[in-house]
Amino acid sequence: MPRPDHHRRRLLAAAAGAALAAPLAAFAERYPSHPLRLVVPFPPGGPTDIVARPLARQLGDALGQSVVVENRGGAGGSVAADAVAKSPADGYTLIVATVGTHAINPSLYRQLPYDPVRDFTPIGLVANAPVAIVVPASSSVRTLAELVAQAKAAPEKLPYGSAGNGTPGHLTGALFESAAGLKLTHVPYKGSAPAVTDLLGGQIPLMFDPVQSVLPHIAAGKLRALAVSSRQRAAVLPGVPTVAESGYPGFETTAWWAVFAPARLPAEVAARLAQEVERIARSPEFAQALGNLGVHPAPEGPAALAAYQKAEIGKWARAVQGAGVTLD
Template structure:
């Protein structure tokens, strides 16, 4: 995904950076985050808000609005005034997964948002409590099959990358897993560290501190290549689970009808941030790949991802209300 996105972005970044549109925010900007503090989306949102504050000359405030797999935040932004002062840092769930997962949505991902910029991507990690007697994916599958009842796995909520990664893993391996949704990564991780739930799927930046501290064990990561943050951890393909190439991503969108000068200014500033060494180093330490796509390319990318993730939802049989 990163190679595809970067290749598409090569022709876009200089143009976005060169633009000098006239729009300037005249009061603080709200960057709505569709999950509680401390999760993977938050780890992208807060440093981005800080850098946009410096670039725009107005405070950009990360506003966590968790619930319903990100749909509450999506609805809030979809109904906001299209003036550039309310934006959504969406994960793949809100823009590409939920329309296939939920019976109805309070917004249309295609119609009700203005694409601004793709920001970052990261693989999903399969982590387990250290008390789990499995050090490989094959051992984990065998251990799960030996349990008397389906093994719960935690995620940040219905429709999140962790949820769909877990469902795809279940369908590919035959492991008897049962989804245990939480209201965000932070509370889910607390329960996995405590041993109440023994396994979790989540974008790698969220469990990384617990992995490094030895409180969780990473068995594998999704995606085509290993995570630079966890170079000793195999990909799921290397671990014998072919066809599991799901990667989480994050993008900035605004309400439908966002004026072109607003989109140009925001995309230009995010493009400059994407080029900066400190941004790339900050995200890289967390196992996140900085990625930039401008508005037009993001619109195409979102449609393609919605088709891909929608197929995964249908294949898994996952549903949410």
């Protein structure tokens, strides 16, 4: 039989727990009471906007409050990610995180001002897009096997372009070099647009870049896609094989977008946001809003996102190490 003092302590502990839970429950009931900020860690007009704007519109409808998209570029998305990490954990500031901000940057930058796991609450994965391996339509290379043969015949002689050091295109190229046992020469550009311009003009013979950047030129017959880096073929390029089915089983990389909040978000608020974000990501309206640009819905809840992020951090760390690139 428990002693009276022990019983009294248990009652006091239970009362204290109930006292703490009551304000949280009340907070969750009236959440949200004013507009939310959805931070995009890049300037307007990029692929992250393709995901963020329909998501903000639908999330606002679901919550009964406007969700304002705030574009905040700088340092590969790190400026925005750091600002969100340091924001109040009240459910009113969210970020559309990318594979860069929450998987690549920890290995790429020597001094990252935030921890992509410890400083955030995962809400949900919402979309992804494969990297395409493309050549000019005039190129004699028609398959990935032919590209590999050409590269192995002249090690380090074949250049490939990307949107810049540490981007998904660059690091997918580095992972492919490792998988295929070859050496290419990386040519970094300041964004996809100038790299695609040089590819179309014949200044470079090859490029690795997320499919949405090169898709219009593939559709116009100016570029040829040799393969895509996703596990399954891209719906917008059904005739293009994956790298995995081209002789490299298990090869997979994607650019991806997910919603995170600052760490220590109240559980009730996190659950509400996760429920709404996953429902939106599964909706036909969201898929239609993404359009036929190569960005696909990829709905996953908080637990699946956390596990996926952990695996992605490890995979991209190996890619960064293989590429031998770090940024200040």
